[in-house]
Amino acid sequence: MSYVPPIDDLRFLLTSMFDLEDLPKLFREQGFDSGLALALLEEAGRFSAETLAPLNLPGDTAGCRMENGKVITAPGFANAYRRYAENGWCALSATPEFGGQGLPHTMQVLVDEMVSGANLSFGLFPGLTRGAAEALTAHGSEALKQAYLPRMVSGEWSGVMALTEAAAGTDLGLLRTKAEPLAEGAFAITGTKIFISSGDHDFGGNIIHLVLARLPDAPAGVKGISLFLVPKFLPDGTPNSLSVGALEHKMGIHAQPTCVMNYDGATGWLVGVPNRGLNAMFTMMNTERLFVGLQGLGIAHAAYCKAAAYAKERLQGRTPSGGMNPAPIIEHADVRRMLLSVRAFVEAGRALAIWVAMQIDISRHHEDTAARDAADKLVSLLTPVVKAAFTDFGFESAVMAQQVFGGHGYVREWGMEQFVRDARIAQIYEGTNGVQALDLAGRKLGMDGGAVVRGFFHRIEADLCKVEGLEDIVTPVREALALLRELTEHLLAVSADGAEIGAASVEYLRVFALVCFGWMWVGIAKAAPGSEDAGIREAKPVLARFFVTRMLPQAGALAASVKAGAGPLAALPSSLF
Structure with a gap:
């Protein structure tokens, strides 16, 4: 397999x-x-x-x-x-x-x-x-x-980003790495970074580190961070003063060298404007957040393929109708539930990924400035959704696919437990999924006074209105969209209350993602009859109906959690945890 x-x-x-x-x-x-x-x-x-x-x-x-x-x-x-x-x-x-x-x-x-x-x-x-x-x-x-x-x-040379320090993870304002001016516009970079993926390897060629550090006169906090290019080898070919202090021992992605990097007066050059390094780094971070979302999607698809093949071959137990004994486990309801859940996420997620990617292309290359700006804002709105939802659903998918294998999924030789371990990191790096939810609820909803998110919802509604003959699929999505709009207006109204935003953000992002997946499933079901592939024509509407009846209803329970507010989270004193 x-x-x-x-x-x-x-x-x-x-x-x-x-x-x-x-x-x-x-x-x-x-x-x-x-x-x-x-x-x-x-x-x-x-x-x-x-x-x-x-x-x-x-x-x-x-x-x-x-x-x-x-x-x-x-x-x-x-x-x-x-x-x-x-x-x-x-x-x-x-x-x-x-x-x-x-x-x-x-x-x-x-x-x-x-x-x-x-x-x-x-x-x-x-x-x-x-x-x-x-x-x-x-x-x-x-x-x-x-x-x-x-x-x-x-590809002759590779690149990495070096942000995190032992005392400065999500809060980059605490970082301590220093940049001292040298002659001819260079800087001496001194400090230690942790969790640096691809920090070193044996592929040959140079490795270009983009390192966040502070200039001597930099203000405190994130407003005093600059970005520097620090190569493993200097332009004359001599080794730079950087080294690998250790390899991190991790739960997963064992074949990826995640390094502790030491910069001991390493020569670097400023990238962008002094003290505006975070702005420059977020160009890379936003690219990587979308990339990480695709990691969750990719693992979910790979795990599904193995689990579906196994379920059709593995003989175990009787069919619900009392048919042949033993029967392939694909005939059992719980196995079908797990496989359908994974596939319903993967195929809607892949469609949403294409839609967002097309917006990226429009934002970068469209002839019209207004079209570029509008697309760029949509990408900004959806970046935390793609990163967090794809990796949450991706990890859940890997676990369900592993469960299909039963005990065989727990042993190494089938590769299913590796999917679970590898998928887990995607929920953590490039900004944890909790941070992504805060970004969506606390920052992105307020873009242009809420006009961006309201315009996005209007676009979804307009697409739903164009579909005929699929009312059993469209109606649940339209109802979930109405619920999402209600939650959004609530969060916009309490946007100044950090406690309320923090309490609502994770559940809100998942509702947002479910509605986006439903939107995609409506489009998929609408397009399916035009496919030349008979299997696609048959399967897509079935999967769409599975999604709207078995997965989309989660939105109602999640909305109830959002509406409960911050009170239940704040009620227990910290001393009693």
Whole structure:
């Protein structure tokens, strides 16, 4: 039971549900169309299945190790990365100015899902490099961009971000790493960072660290943070003064070198404006948050494929109708419930990922300034939803898929327990999901006085109104949307009350996500009759009805929790915990 790329579903989404003609004119002039998109995705799926997936379980078993201060990655990873770069995948969506292919971010998102599902530990290497390159593209000086971006885009060099310190996790205002001015515009960076994914490896080439640090005269708090480019090797080829202090011993992603990094007066160069490093870093962080959401989606799909195949082969117990004995466990209601729950999330999540990615392409490349601005705000609104909901549902999906295997899911050889362990980190890094919920409820809802979120809901309602003949699917989604609107207006009214926002945010984000998934399922069910694939025509409406009857009703209970307010959370004195 190996990794199965979701090519059939992608073909349906890109030819029957979404119109790639909606992408900006820039891509059409490059000859981009659904034919090219599907050819690229088929090749990415083949690479993921044939090269990356076979390394997943062995990489988890071998892990990374330190030898003489150097990181040695799991067998096969260095060669796989070289092949990945040589085949052009690192350059897929990067700007042509620095050697990129300039293809839509929509394609990047779908490749990222497959790579993450096949081998999450591997996918972090190119994913972090791309995020670092985007931050450098947006904020770096021309000299830095010319010196570093071409080799980062090609995959010859890799990139990482170094934010977290032992005393400064979510609260970056507490960080202590220092940046002292040197001659000719350089700085000496001194400090220790923890949890640095891809901090070092044995792939060859330079490793470009984007490091948050404080200048000598910097104000306290987050307003005094600057961003610096600190390469492993200096421009003349000599090693920089940075080193790996240790490898973190983790629950999952064992084949990914998560490092403690020491910067001992390492030479670096300022990226962007002094004391505005957090702004520059968030260019990378927002890219990575969407990427992390796709990790949850990718693992959920990979786990589903294995669990569905196993359920059709595993003979155990009698069928509910008293049929053949033993029967495949796919005939049992609880197994079906779990598999349908995973698939209902995965297919709606994949559709929503495409929709958000298309907004990213519009925000970056549309000819009209107003269209770019509107799309950018929608991406900002939905980024915490994608990151948190996809990784929450992704972890829950991995657990359900493992449960399908029973005791076999708990032993290593089937790979299901690895999915659970690997999926867990996605709920934590790049801003915990609780932080994402606070970002949505406390910041994003208030954009333009609430006009952005209200406009988004209006768009959903307009789409629902265009559907005929699917009332049993549309009506529950419309009712859930009305509930979400009610909750949103409540949160906008109490936006100044941090306690109320904090108490409501997690449940509110999940309601928001459920409505978005329902919106996607309406679109999927509407498009399904136009598919050439008989299996899709039959399955999609069934899955849509499963979602609106068995998963969407969660919104009602979650809304009751939101309406309960902060009181029940604050009632117990801290001393009694």
